[in-house]
Amino acid sequence: MDPKKTPKTFVAFLRGINVGGHHKVPMADLRQEMEKLGFQKVATLLNSGNIIFEAPTHKPEHLEKTIADHLEQVFGFPIPTLVRSAKTLEQLYKENPFQKMEVTKDIRLYVSFLKNDPAVELDLPWASADHSYRILDVRDKTILSVLNLAVSNTPKAMEALEQFFGKEITTRNWKTVERVVKKL
Structure with missing residues (x-):
């Protein structure tokens, strides 16, 4: 199996959604849009834009741009997106x-x-x-x-x-x- 095709787990943290009634993004819609981008095992946590997903190996910077561009197009306002690998977050938690x-x-x-x-x-x-x-x-x-x-x-x-x-x-x-x- 090509290691570049093996999915890896990432977490996307979205900025500024569902805060004070502004920039509303329903989590069900968010999961659906992430799946449209081809991501797998998409799960959201809380209502503040924490998304766990699997993607073929990509750099987090590439994923950030792909997700942010797509979400802005769908929801009509910029949604800054920061992505970390599961490995990075697990290491932080372990420390x-x-x-x-x-x-x-x-x-x-x-x-x-x-x-x-x-x-x-x-x-x-x-x-x-x-x-x-x-x-x-x-x-x-x-x-x-x-x-x-x-x-x-x-x-x-x-x-x-x-x-x-x-x-x-x-x-x-x-x-x-x-x-x-x-x-x-």
Whole structure:
């Protein structure tokens, strides 16, 4: 069997759909459109655009463009798409980068996925002026961060991420990443 034809598992993370009643994309429609692109074993998780699928071996960058272009054509608005291999996500989960974090009801653990390698180098760990938001690590086009709602009720975490890394980024709660990996 040609190894290039053996399907591999990927996860697509879509940015900005089904948020606050805007850019609505029903998950059943999303699965159907992914299947139209020839992907197999398509499954969605939650309503925020997490798609597990199999595809013949392709680079994630190629898959990102293919999916984003198709979804924009179908749904009528841009849907930024970031793709990671199942292997990459399983490795992140195995490393458990937040294992030493004390988690309380006010602590939020986030994983942000970048489209490109970061152009900026931060002195890590980086903290906002009020210490409500910290970036712990940046690796493999992935940012690991912590938000403490006990410090500030109006955190500017996403603004900080976009300021440093641009808008070609999407963020998921660590619990969502764990759920995705467990479904692989």
